[in-house]
Amino acid sequence: MDEKEYDVIIVGAGVAGLSAGIYAGRYRLKTLILDEMPGGVTKTAHLVENYPGFESITGDELAEKFKSHAEKSKAVIVNENVVNIKKEDDKFIISTNHLNEYKCSFLLIATGSKRKRLGIMGEDRLYGRGISYCATCDAAFFKDKIAAVVGGGNSASMATVLLSEYATKVYMIYRGPELKGEPVWNQRVLNNPKIEVMFNTNVTEAMGLKKLEKIKLDNGREIDLSGLFVEIGSMPAVEMARVLGVEITDKGLIKVTAEQRTNVEGVYAAGDVTTGSAGFQQIVTAASEGSVAAYDIFKKKNMKSRTVQTNQ
Amino acid sequence: MLNITASNIDKEVTNSTTPVIVDFWASWCGPCKLLGPVFEELSNEYTGKLKFAKLNTEEDGELAEKFDISGIPCMVVFKNGEEVDRIVGFAPKPALKQKIDAIMKNI
Numbered sequence: 001m002d003e004k005e006y007d008v009i010i011v012g013a014g015v016a017g018l019s020a021g022i023y024a025g026r027y028r029l030k031t032l033i034l035d036e037m038p039g040g041v042t043k044t045a046h047l048v049e050n051y052p053g054f055e056s057i058t059g060d061e062l063a064e065k066f067k068s069h070a071e072k073s074k075a076v077i078v079n080e081n082v083v084n085i086k087k088e089d090d091k092f093i094i095s096t097n098h099l100n101e102y103k104c105s106f107l108l109i110a111t112g113s114k115r116k117r118l119g120i121m122g123e124d125r126l127y128g129r130g131i132s133y134c135a136t137c138d139a140a141f142f143k144d145k146i147a148a149v150v151g152g153g154n155s156a157s158m159a160t161v162l163l164s165e166y167a168t169k170v171y172m173i174y175r176g177p178e179l180k181g182e183p184v185w186n187q188r189v190l191n192n193p194k195i196e197v198m199f200n201t202n203v204t205e206a207m208g209l210k211k212l213e214k215i216k217l218d219n220g221r222e223i224d225l226s227g228l229f230v231e232i233g234s235m236p237a238v239e240m241a242r243v244l245g246v247e248i249t250d251k252g253l254i255k256v257t258a259e260q261r262t263n264v265e266g267v268y269a270a271g272d273v274t275t276g277s278a279g280f281q282q283i284v285t286a287a288s289e290g291s292v293a294a295y296d297i298f299k300k301k302n303m304k305s306r307t308v309q310t311n312q
Numbered sequence: 313m314l315n316i317t318a319s320n321i322d323k324e325v326t327n328s329t330t331p332v333i334v335d336f337w338a339s340w341c342g343p344c345k346l347l348g349p350v351f352e353e354l355s356n357e358y359t360g361k362l363k364f365a366k367l368n369t370e371e372d373g374e375l376a377e378k379f380d381i382s383g384i385p386c387m388v389v390f391k392n393g394e395e396v397d398r399i400v401g402f403a404p405k406p407a408l409k410q411k412i413d414a415i416m417k418n419i
Binding site: 036037038039043044059060063079080081097098127128129130131132134136137138140141142210211212226227 | 338340341342343344345346350369370376377380381382383384385386398400401402404405406407
């Protein structure tokens with residue numbers, strides 16, 4: 001097998017990809033994981049309090065643990081992004097943005113999801129000038145200032161609570177009628193005197209000349225503030241799957257079997273990008289999907305080599 | 313890599329005859345940690361044309377505030393002590409190189 005040929009290439013080094021890497025490496029599959037930004041969305045989570053074995057750990061720390069565990073299990077992680085994939089005979093040829101080419105027999109798509117943007121006026125222009133998509137990175141810049149978080153799920157609640165440690169006041173602006181995260185996080189928001197939650201409300205515009213100064217709401221109200229954190233969920237990243245002819249649902253997710261197989265022979269998918277785990281997108285379910293995929297690849301590869309041996 | 317602080321910013325940035333790119337970062341920022349090695353690698357490709365430096369926003373918060381940094385990683389390009397452009401967020405090496413080249417063309 002040539003140096004750049006692998007049994008399995010995993011695209012995406014979030015939890016699903018790294019977990020698959022841990023299992024695949026331990027099954028002695030020659031494994032490569034490609035990702036320019038290893039760690040995935042876990043890396044920017046403020047606190048993870050629902051991953052078994054860790055009562056409370058920062059997302060950054062947990063992501064680093066997954067990464068070093070995958071490397072210890074002999075999976076190779078390379079910081080490159082995939083720009084093209086094609087199938088030649090029964091191998092996949094993957095080209096990256098660093099102009100390298102890799103070959104593999106099995107491909108696992110674990111590309112996760114991309115953060116959703118609000119799509120409002122001023123959002124692009126004021127990104128990094130008050131508008132942020134990473135509360136753990138930027139909360140500290142809003143010491144003694146006023147900030148707002150858009151969203152109503154767990155990550156929005158976490159961002160709001162984290163910001164309240166710095167800011168004098170934090171608005172949480174949500175389009176729905178009640179918070180939809182875990183009760184423990186909802187309570188932390190609702191019991192915090194610095195936080196004001198605005199339900200059934202949308203932000204329609206971000207304003208400010210050189211930095212964010214004000215936002216407009218759809219109820220006509222305007223709020224003067226310095227920071228706006230967008231935590232409204234994410235969209236599955238399926239471009240690569242489309243190229244390969246992988247079946248994608250109306251919701252934009254890759255359709256997988258219980259073994260994490262897609263409709264294309266040799267192509268698997270795991271994590272937030274799939275229909276797996278009943279659509280429950282969690283660190284624990286992504287880890288599980290990655291391990292199931294690696295196990296199925298291991299079985300398939302053994303079956304293949306057995307067939308080759310019998311034929312010889 | 314050159315580390316910018318309150319005590320050397322005048323010499324290394326404000327009065328620098330070479331344009332400077334300063335990477336504002338913090339230890340609690342995951343994307344900043346990913347950017348670190350990419351920024352370091354790129355620094356070798358602009359020797360003599362663009363000076364690469366880092367600024368820790370935890371240690372020099374008032375400098376971050378002075379330059380209106382409110383989202384990191386953020387790379388600010390200075391020429392003759394004035395900000396000419398900035399790049400916000402992590403970018404992979406080829407994309408970051410493209411962005412820096414585009415800025416360099418205009419200055």
